[in-house]
Amino acid sequence: MQMLDGTPLALTLYKYASDQGDDRGAFSYANMIYRGYNGAPKNEDEGIRIMSKLAQKGYPYAQMNLAAILMRTQPDRVLAAVKLYELAGQAGLDNAYSELGRMFRLGYGVHQDHKKAIEYFTKGAQSGNAQCNFMLGVYYSSGLGNDEREPDQKKAFKHFQKAAVKGLAEAQYNVGLRFLKGHGVEANSFNAAQFFRMAALQGFQLAQVNLAGMYSEGRGVKGDLDEARKWLEKAAAQGGSIGKDAQKRIEQLDEIQGKKRDKCNIM
Numbered sequence: 001m002q003m004l005d006g007t008p009l010a011l012t013l014y015k016y017a018s019d020q021g022d023d024r025g026a027f028s029y030a031n032m033i034y035r036g037y038n039g040a041p042k043n044e045d046e047g048i049r050i051m052s053k054l055a056q057k058g059y060p061y062a063q064m065n066l067a068a069i070l071m072r073t074q075p076d077r078v079l080a081a082v083k084l085y086e087l088a089g090q091a092g093l094d095n096a097y098s099e100l101g102r103m104f105r106l107g108y109g110v111h112q113d114h115k116k117a118i119e120y121f122t123k124g125a126q127s128g129n130a131q132c133n134f135m136l137g138v139y140y141s142s143g144l145g146n147d148e149r150e151p152d153q154k155k156a157f158k159h160f161q162k163a164a165v166k167g168l169a170e171a172q173y174n175v176g177l178r179f180l181k182g183h184g185v186e187a188n189s190f191n192a193a194q195f196f197r198m199a200a201l202q203g204f205q206l207a208q209v210n211l212a213g214m215y216s217e218g219r220g221v222k223g224d225l226d227e228a229r230k231w232l233e234k235a236a237a238q239g240g241s242i243g244k245d246a247q248k249r250i251e252q253l254d255e256i257q258g259k260k261r262d263k264c265n266i267m
Helices: 009-019 023-035 044-057 060-073 075-090 094-106 114-126 130-142 153-165 169-181 189-201 205-217 225-237 240-265
Strands: none
Touching (some): 009 023, 023 060, 044 060, 060 075, 060 094, 075 094, 094 114, 094 130, 114 130, 130 153, 153 169, 169 189, 189 205, 205 240
């Protein structure tokens, strides 16, 4: 919806809220004009000016946004970006710790430092961030999570499980795989199928293929070739190399079901 002069109504309302001293309104207004979002007149400089003012006041969403802008447009100000992310994390935005962990893990704009990455992921995990739990699982399973450089599969499983319970599909798939193979936890086909299902329902392609395999083998679930086909079709529809593999498995199922029908027709 627009005003008579063509200005988006939302922009007008956010500007009014900003003028009344509302930080959330000011942040939304700054975001709209910085991006030129939804028909708003684009003004990057003014957007950054407002966000900088909010960041100095301690508004965490502005700190987070400004840090991302600095990393993208002024890589020479990486230390300022790190500080802004840290302030946002301390104010309760656990995604800031996830971003810091990612930066130090990959060496994005900073010197690669796995120890620092783990510290940030740990802070994020303690604040309830599922992605941070997942990344700690990756670190402990690879052996980079401790000074001995030895994999700790039990600790990795605990972090993957925490991320899975919080709804992260990739973690749900990993937990399913670990229950299936007994990595860091006692093997349990029923639990494996349940976690594969959680991830599959979110569209995680590998989980869909694995769940189909569980149904075709009757492993952890009652054998059901029709159910196996359903999940393979969902995986195949997503394409890619995994989709091609799923399509081949569908063809194999067709052969199996075709042979069963032929046997039933023999009198």
